Amino acid sequence: METQSIVVLDFGAQYSQLIARRIREQNVFSVVLPCNSKLEEIRSYSPVGIILSGGPSSVYDQDAPVADPGVFELGVPVLGICYGLQYMVHALGGKVRPADKREYGHAEVTVEPQSQLFAGLPAALSVWMSHGDEADVLPPGFRLAGKSPSAVAAIENPERRMWAVQFHPEVHHTPRGTDILRNFVLNICGAKPNWTAQHFINSTIEQVRTQVGSGRAICALSGGVDSSVAATLVDRAMRDGGKSRLTCVFVNNGVLRKNEFEKVQQNLRDKLGLHVVAVDASERFLSKLAGVTDPETKRKIIGSEFIAVFDEQAQRIEKEEGEVQWLVQGTLYPDVIESQSVRGPSQIIKSHHNVGGLPDNMKLKLIEPLRDLFKDEVRLIGRDLGMPEDILQRQPFPGPGLAVRILGEVTRERADLLRDCDEIVVGEIRKAGLYTKIWQSFAVLLPVMTVGVMGDQRTYAYTCAVRAVHSEDGMTADWVPLPYEVLKTISSRIVNEVRGVNRVVYDITSKPPGTIEWE
Secondary structure (H helix, E strand, O other): OOOOEEEEEEOOOOOOHHHHHHHHOOOOOEEEEEOOOOHHHHHOOOEEEEEEOOOOOOOOOOOOOOOOHHHHHOOOOEEEEOHHHHHHHHHOOOEEEEEEEEEEEEEEEEEOOOOHHHOOOOOEEEEEEEEEEEEEEOOOOOEEEEEOOOOEEEEEEHHHOEEEEOOOOOOOOOOOHHHHHHHHHHHHOOOOOOOOHHHHHHHHHHHHHHHHOOOEEEEEEOOOHHHHHHHHHHHHHOEEOOEEOEEEEEEEOOOOOOOHHHHHHHHHHHHOOOOEEEEEOHHHHHHHHOOOOOHHHHHHHHHHHHHHHHHHHHHHHHHHHOOEEEEEOOOOHHHHHHHHHHHOOOOOOOOOHHHHOOOOOOOOEEEOOOOOOOHHHHHHHHHHOOOOHHHHOOOOOOOOHHHHOEOOOOOHHHHHHHHHHHHHHHHHHHHOOOHHHOOEEEEEEEEEEEEEEEOOEEEEEEEEEEEEEEOOOOOOEEEOOOOHHHHHHHHHHHHHHOOOEEEEEEOOOOEOOOOOOOO
16 A cells, blocks of 8 residues: 655644644544654655644744755645744745734634635634734735734645645634645645555554564563553564564563552453563662652653663573564654654653653664554554453553652652552542543542541541543543542542542643643
């Protein structure tokens, strides 16, 4: 099957990946690259179209992000969004200036229905604006294709196959935004909607076989959806008859959930048929985390220690079975974006253990088959691989485990307290039939001691926060209004059953402004 893509060039928009998601919803592969990517890298994705993202800068700033001018000469359609429109105007000979009236939030715009970009849409559209600059003079050959009450809303140069909008079609606040992107991707770019789960599986297996040859690999296995799907996919590529050259290493880092070390081993061996080596390194990790309170330091310690354990296991496997050259990880696209901002100008939110904590001198080479996927796409891949639903429907669990849900120092005592609280939270949400309807639900142990009264006696114990969110991909999230009775039962059970916790609070913060995890 022909490989093709829509390349999104990221000019620093925190949510450029939403553009990529909307395109993939059309069954067309998309990838987000830094705006300053070389033309050779862009061409390597066989683009049938280019999208220039939004961003926080002004094009006339001295350090404003720019793209290679050759992007406009690749011979494929180009769509600018927000800053992308302004950059297109600025780079092609027009003029951008500070707007007399900034536009943030809902706006009504009028568009030219005869424009290919707005084909089949009404002349009046409700859109989401977020800009302080505006196009003042259009580049030669461009014409107005849409207008808001106070600014240029859309421009086009069909002869040069260039379009741009000042608003954000990728967000839900622009109700017909998906139609606009569909017009660009399918009608203007002529992309074929053939990027399916099975296509991804076939091409990835072939790619891994070419990449590793007859080599051996180990997989960093957590038992979650991401690493389980990654392991199953790579295992298919590395099987010679009935024997696999992939060894999955599952590490107890001391901050797993209750009984997880035993349950995950059983699931992965019995249900997926993977070759699993279990390593209890809990004391090793907890000793490294002793006294550490900074969230980023915790993540990097855990990431570094994971790799050290895997290196040791690789050496052991080499002695017994032959050289190991590869490390398989279940890294997802949101991990990459949040940790490295796809090497573009976006702000780093937090580093993930599998992309932000890898040492420069790591001996093993990485295989990350899911690196370009979002969580819901990974579940689709898993279903096409025939994986059991109870594995695929597991809620996301952070790589650093409970370490980023224990605010302050991580100790065994605190980890045990949180394990007991978390088991109650998840258990009650399962009992209420809500587990598969919620993106993530868990407990957080706060470094806050509060006074309480139990059995007519004064207590002074920890506070537990409960968190539950709805999300599509983990990049944005809304807090879940859990039923009162569920919250009441969770609170009552925790304060009565978990000795050391006497207060329960509920987190009603969405993302943004918060993150899903507390650290």
